[in-house]
Amino acid sequence: MAKERYHHGDLRRALLDAAAEAIAESGPAALSLRDLARRAGVSHAAPTHHFGDKPGLLTALATEGFTQLAAALTETRATTGSFLELGVAYVRYATTHRAHFEVMWRPDLYHADDPALTAARERAGEALYAGVADLPDGQGAAGADVREAGLAAWSLAHGFATLWLSGSLPQSSEEPPDEAARAVLRRLNHGG
Amino acid sequence: MAKERYHHGDLRRALLDAAAEAIAESGPAALSLRDLARRAGVSHAAPTHHFGDKPGLLTALATEGFTQLAAALTETRATTGSFLELGVAYVRYATTHRAHFEVMWRPDLYHADDPALTAARERAGEALYAGVADLPDGQGAAGADVREAGLAAWSLAHGFATLWLSGSLPQSSEEPPDEAARAVLRRLNHGG
DNA sequence: TCGATATCTTGTCAATGGAAAGATATGGTG
DNA sequence: CACCATATCTTTCCATTGACAAGATATCGA
Numbered sequence A, B: 001m002a003k004e005r006y007h008h009g010d011l012r013r014a015l016l017d018a019a020a021e022a023i024a025e026s027g028p029a030a031l032s033l034r035d036l037a038r039r040a041g042v043s044h045a046a047p048t049h050h051f052g053d054k055p056g057l058l059t060a061l062a063t064e065g066f067t068q069l070a071a072a073l074t075e076t077r078a079t080t081g082s083f084l085e086l087g088v089a090y091v092r093y094a095t096t097h098r099a100h101f102e103v104m105w106r107p108d109l110y111h112a113d114d115p116a117l118t119a120a121r122e123r124a125g126e127a128l129y130a131g132v133a134d135l136p137d138g139q140g141a142a143g144a145d146v147r148e149a150g151l152a153a154w155s156l157a158h159g160f161a162t163l164w165l166s167g168s169l170p171q172s173s174e175e176p177p178d179e180a181a182r183a184v185l186r187r188l189n190h191g192g
Numbered sequence C: 001t002c003g004a005t006a007t008c009t010t011g012t013c014a015a016t017g018g019a020a021a022g023a024t025a026t027g028g029t030g
Numbered sequence D: 001c002a003c004c005a006t007a008t009c010t011t012t013c014c015a016t017t018g019a020c021a022a023g024a025t026a027t028c029g030a
Helices: A011-026 A033-040 A046-051 A054-080 A083-096 A098-104 A115-133 A145-165 A177-185 B011-026 B033-040 B046-051 B054-080 B083-096 B098-104 B115-133 B145-165 B177-185
Strands: none
Touching (some): A011 A046, A033 A046, A083 A145, A083 A177, A098 A145, A145 B177, B011 B046, B033 B046, B083 B115, B115 B145
16 A cells, blocks of 8 residues: 555556546546556556556446446436436536546447446446336337437437537536536426 | 659648548547558658648548538528438438547547637537527527527437447447437427 | 749657566465 | 465567658749
């Protein structure tokens, strides 16, 4: 745990944290393994042992992100039971964990076929569609329609989140993003 | 125009085309200026003269993208007059020009303060919101509500497009993306 | 014709990702 | 406790890249 030791203690965690910080600052494109190693106070080759290569590190980060997102959605569904709040929670996760979120949807940056990653991604997808299926009939959520309703809600929340993260929304600085997202999400049919 | 000449003829265009091709293949992160130079048959330093640096090239590509998107939206609004089709056109542009579209929303990759770029981006934004303002009153498009309605439509189209591009939609291969987008966009209030 | 300029090349450098080989610490087994 | 297999980390090295500087060649205007 202490510094200046040959063994770092938890270098893997330190590198993931440093990566999230660096990506939040300058985006995934500017990420440098050697810079992460410097931040953690280890040699430039140390990250290789834990993640294999750069895509390997981003695979771990994306996996962590999908896991966290699944947990946030499941938690929201359990506490609020609201379809609308599920979308709000999606946007809230994206904006409060922007590094994880940005990497998650860039499969060209990581090993998209990694088993742990695909499993986490599926759990997140299930958490999302479980909330859609909660909708009572008559709100368009019956049978095969669930897929389309879920896709619409997912697209809306995802689009708002990515536009906000890219700085494309003029009102970005004025209002908390999840508040603004709530107003937008309300415009979806069978929301509530 | 012919090959093997000292002057390429239109190297700037050739580099932009090669960049779009390379990005469509492997994503913006894997883009290499030297690879573009090789594809165009020029020396590794030739691109510098036309674009200054790597962000400069991506600035030009993003500017081209915003200009093309503005044209596509304006054209759609003029011919169809449909709010729904405006969203469909947005998705169609994104999926048929994925390299341009992907770069456009990654301001960390280019010079976001470039005058030509900001002008093109504003034109695209105006084309988008002009279509929203076409909506007759009683469909929620009156006054200040236009902003929110436009934001919802934009988010929905943008989210669908980015999810499709990232390969996150299982039905990606089955159906043309703009067709699938139409069904999703219909779920927005005051659409049509 | 001739100089100014645009375009492109060659040469060079620091930084990066990755591989190879070695050093050091940790943990299990007797 | 002794000992070794293994995990963790370091050092060294190489090819590639983006960027810069200086020079070569082509185009254009006076």
